[in-house]
Amino acid sequence: MNAPASPPSPYSASKAQSKIEQHTLSVLADNEPGVLARVVGLFSGRGYNIESLTVAEVVHAEHLSRITIRTSGAPETIDQIRHQLERLVPVRQVTDLSEGGKGLERELAMVKVRGRGENRADALQLADAFRARIVDATTESFIFELTGKPEKIDEFVDLMRPIGLVEVSRTGVAAISRGPQPI
Amino acid sequence: MSKEMTGAEMVVEALKDHGVDVLFGYPGGAVLPIYDVLFQQEAVRHILVRHEQGAAHAAEGYARSSGKVGALLVTSGPGATNTVTGLTDALMDSIPLVCITGQVPTHLIGSDAFQECDTVGITRHCTKHNYLVKSIDDLCRVLHEAFYVATNGRPGPVVVDIPKDVQFARGVYAPPHNVQHKTYNPQMDGDTALIREAVRMMASAQKPIFYTGGGVINSGSPASTLLRELVALTGFPITSTLMGLGAYPASGDAWLGMLGMHGTFEANNAMHDCDLMIAVGARFDDRITGRLDAFSPGSKKIHIDIDRSSINKNVKVDLAIVGDCGHVLEAMVRVWRSEAMHAEKQQLGDWWRQIDQWRGRKSLAFRNSDKVIKPQYAVQRLYELTKDKDVYITTEVGQHQMWAAQHFHFDEPNHWMTSGGLGTMGYGLPAAIGAQLAHPGSLVVDIAGEASILMCIQELSTAIQYRLPVKVFILNNEYMGMVRQWQELLHGGRYSHSYSEALPDFVKLAEAFGAKGVRCYDPAGLDAAIKEMLDYDGPVLFDCVVEKSENCFPMIPSGKAHNDMLLADLSDDAGIELGAVIDEKGKMLV
Numbered sequence: 078m079n080a081p082a083s084p085p086s087p088y089s090a091s092k093a094q095s096k097i098e099q100h101t102l103s104v105l106a107d108n109e110p111g112v113l114a115r116v117v118g119l120f121s122g123r124g125y126n127i128e129s130l131t132v133a134e135v136v137h138a139e140h141l142s143r144i145t146i147r148t149s150g151a152p153e154t155i156d157q158i159r160h161q162l163e164r165l166v167p168v169r170q171v172t173d174l175s176e177g178g179k180g181l182e183r184e185l186a187m188v189k190v191r192g193r194g195e196n197r198a199d200a201l202q203l204a205d206a207f208r209a210r211i212v213d214a215t216t217e218s219f220i221f222e223l224t225g226k227p228e229k230i231d232e233f234v235d236l237m238r239p240i241g242l243v244e245v246s247r248t249g250v251a252a253i254s255r256g257p258q259p260i
Numbered sequence: 261m262s263k264e265m266t267g268a269e270m271v272v273e274a275l276k277d278h279g280v281d282v283l284f285g286y287p288g289g290a291v292l293p294i295y296d297v298l299f300q301q302e303a304v305r306h307i308l309v310r311h312e313q314g315a316a317h318a319a320e321g322y323a324r325s326s327g328k329v330g331a332l333l334v335t336s337g338p339g340a341t342n343t344v345t346g347l348t349d350a351l352m353d354s355i356p357l358v359c360i361t362g363q364v365p366t367h368l369i370g371s372d373a374f375q376e377c378d379t380v381g382i383t384r385h386c387t388k389h390n391y392l393v394k395s396i397d398d399l400c401r402v403l404h405e406a407f408y409v410a411t412n413g414r415p416g417p418v419v420v421d422i423p424k425d426v427q428f429a430r431g432v433y434a435p436p437h438n439v440q441h442k443t444y445n446p447q448m449d450g451d452t453a454l455i456r457e458a459v460r461m462m463a464s465a466q467k468p469i470f471y472t473g474g475g476v477i478n479s480g481s482p483a484s485t486l487l488r489e490l491v492a493l494t495g496f497p498i499t500s501t502l503m504g505l506g507a508y509p510a511s512g513d514a515w516l517g518m519l520g521m522h523g524t525f526e527a528n529n530a531m532h533d534c535d536l537m538i539a540v541g542a543r544f545d546d547r548i549t550g551r552l553d554a555f556s557p558g559s560k561k562i563h564i565d566i567d568r569s570s571i572n573k574n575v576k577v578d579l580a581i582v583g584d585c586g587h588v589l590e591a592m593v594r595v596w597r598s599e600a601m602h603a604e605k606q607q608l609g610d611w612w613r614q615i616d617q618w619r620g621r622k623s624l625a626f627r628n629s630d631k632v633i634k635p636q637y638a639v640q641r642l643y644e645l646t647k648d649k650d651v652y653i654t655t656e657v658g659q660h661q662m663w664a665a666q667h668f669h670f671d672e673p674n675h676w677m678t679s680g681g682l683g684t685m686g687y688g689l690p691a692a693i694g695a696q697l698a699h700p701g702s703l704v705v706d707i708a709g710e711a712s713i714l715m716c717i718q719e720l721s722t723a724i725q726y727r728l729p730v731k732v733f734i735l736n737n738e739y740m741g742m743v744r745q746w747q748e749l750l751h752g753g754r755y756s757h758s759y760s761e762a763l764p765d766f767v768k769l770a771e772a773f774g775a776k777g778v779r780c781y782d783p784a785g786l787d788a789a790i791k792e793m794l795d796y797d798g799p800v801l802f803d804c805v806v807e808k809s810e811n812c813f814p815m816i817p818s819g820k821a822h823n824d825m826l827l828a829d830l831s832d833d834a835g836i837e838l839g840a841v842i843d844e845k846g847k848m849l850v
């Protein structure tokens with residue numbers, strides 16, 4: 078009965094050591110009352126991360142919603158999240174779009190920038206490089222509309238910060254799988 | 261055969277159509293229309309509990325002891341919130357319940373109306389699924405779906421919240437007809453290739469063990485029969501969780517006793533040293549595994565479970581078979597037979613010799629006394645004096661629960677009802693009432709603690725009203741014994757608020773309810789007192805005054821491994837500093 082030395086965590090040493098990965102999960106669910114609360118509640122109740130979440134009905138005739146969730150965690154946590162989601166009664170299908178690079182992700186952002194003179198010119202130039210559109214303009218401000226991968230939007234926002242970033246509104250990620258097959 | 265009727269009538273019709281013959285409930289404004297329908301029929305027997313928590317636990321006891329779904333009916337607001345503990349209990353232990361709650365009329369929802377609460381919001385996390393039915397057109401479908409979801413796949417509680425105006429509204433009811441859920445279709449059969457692989461692994465194992473859980477019970481009695489067959493075919497040893505007791509008979513040769521925190525020396529050591537673990541309908545709960553990174557380090561693990569999310573949740577396994585354990589066990593028995601498999605006889609012999617050595621340690625032994633009743637002795641005597649009857653045991657939560665699991669032996673499934681996952685004090689008496697209603701001619705005993713029993717003692721009135729002869733066998737140690745034991749082990753014996761001060765006189769309490777009270781202090785008089793309890797045709801509160809400072813052993817202290825158990829004689833006579841046994845990290849655990 079000689080036990081090995083105490084582990085760093087009383088629960089599981091292995092879990093803590095696993096690499097944290099970012100994954101995008103696509104959830105197809107019946108659009109019934111409370112379905113979003115169930116999904117969100119599952120994440121908060123079990124201590125999983127949500128980095129972004131988008132939801133909209135995608136097949137009106139069948140009342141099917143697609144919920145796209147960006148989450149992060151160790152690979153076994155991501156697996157667990159997937160199976161926990163599958164267990165929800167209204168959920169039809171859960172796909173991990175980050176597996177094997179099969180997912181295509183886009184996000185839309187609106188970015189408000191305030192400034193005069195040189196800053197204004199800088200902002201316009203950068204916007205052009207990022208293919209951002211101007212959707213509102215005053216003599217001292219712009220609102221840019223931009224779509225792309227979340228990382229691209231992050232980059233754009235970072236560049237606008239010193240120029241005069243006021244605020245950002247982002248939709249969260251919408252994702253779909255590449256190729257002819259459905260997700 | 262669709263018929264037009266009111267929503268309230270639909271509820272009762274659906275109960276009938278789904279074979280519900282007993283409904284536990286408590287009335288109130290928001291369910292009056294349903295109560296009015298109940299008044300005018302006889303097919304569904306309504307049992308008036310004394311607290312809605314009692315309704316939920318009674319429905320659990322009914323379900324667990326009969327293999328059927330448990331049903332309850334409560335009013336809105338406080339009626340619904342009072343069920344939350346019972347629903348959570350059922351969720352943790354995978355008990356199929358359908359709970360109908362009344363709700364304020366649809367036009368008042370959201371207005372903070374009298375006795376309004378967000379029932380579906382509150383119960384979302386403690387049900388398998390729930391519904392708020394806002395239109396009479398949905399009611400029939402939702403009711404059928406509720407029964408389907410509660411009983412299919414991994415069972416669990418389902419709430420159907422019905423506003424009062426929907427109960428009055430008229431609509432069309434159609435009986436259930438091949439109810440299917442458009443999305444929820446759990447996988448029942450295991451993958452054949454994986455089952456073959458599992459059988460191959462089993463045939464070449466040298467130190468195998470079956471580790472089975474509540475899933476075997478939930479799957480229905482064929483699963484228990486098949487499990488026995490597979491154990492007999494393979495000659496492997498078997499242990500079980502608290503929830504799985506009875507699936508394999510305690511009198512069987514291959515039985516090692518319960519495993520886990522208060523499991524036997526042989527079960528835990530065999531789990532630690534095995535080379536192949538076959539987990540069937542069990543979920544690697546922390547009470548079972550002890551310290552995770554030292555859990556059965558050298559074994560390959562096969563996990564059979566109907567819930568995909570239970571696999572690799574706590575312990576990574578080598579082979580996972582998703583499916584109903586009845587179906588999978590059937591296939592395993594078939595494959596084992598058809599391929600004329602036989603286990604490595606010689607090797608298994610070595611394994612069994614090792615196990616016999618561990619058995620020789622007699623880890624459940626205790627030092628008996630002729631002066632004071634030892635709680636273990638009390639359970640032993642209760643077992644000996646009732647084992648020839650068809651006896652159903654429920655428990656509360658604490659030391660008495662563990663002693664019941666260790667010293668009462670179960671040879672059949674569905675005869676043991678205890679709150680395993682949630683550990684709910686107050687479960688046992690209402691659960692006993694539920695079990696008694698499912699088995700009117702049988703003996704039902706709640707093995708209780710003096711603290712726990714006070715949590716749902718009001719249900720004694722229910723037992724009296726319906727002449728349910730449940731026996732409550734209180735191991736009265738005047739302590740919240742399990743709390744006291746942990747305070748002794750972890751907190752330097754500072755017994756903060758764990759003494760059962762100001763206890764009622766249980767004999768007088770029984771009499772006040774109209775039940776019989778029996779008290780016993782003396783080991784020599786115990787048998788006669790138990791017989792007095794058994795001979796009485798009606799509910800009995802038995803105040804069994806036991807040794808106050810007895811600890812429950814064996815024990816794997818929190819944060820320790822299976823092969824690092826505390827055994828009874830280690831700590832007897834306070835010869836050892838128990839506080840030193842658990843390290844700082846273990847103290848953080850529950």
Ligand SMILES: Cc1ncc(C[n+]2csc(CCOP(=O)(O)OP(=O)(O)O)c2C)c(N)n1
Pocket residue numbers: 656657658659660661683684685686708709710711712713735737739740741742743
């Ligand atoms: C509702 C609830 N509250 C608190 C606890 C924590 N708890 C676990 S065991 C226990 C003491 C039980 O005392 P008793 O019923 O006398 O049983 P004993 O351990 O003495 O056999 C307590 C308070 C619990 N399990 N359930």
Ligand SMILES: [Mg+2]
Pocket residue numbers: 658709710711735736737738739740741
């Ligand atoms: Mg006690």
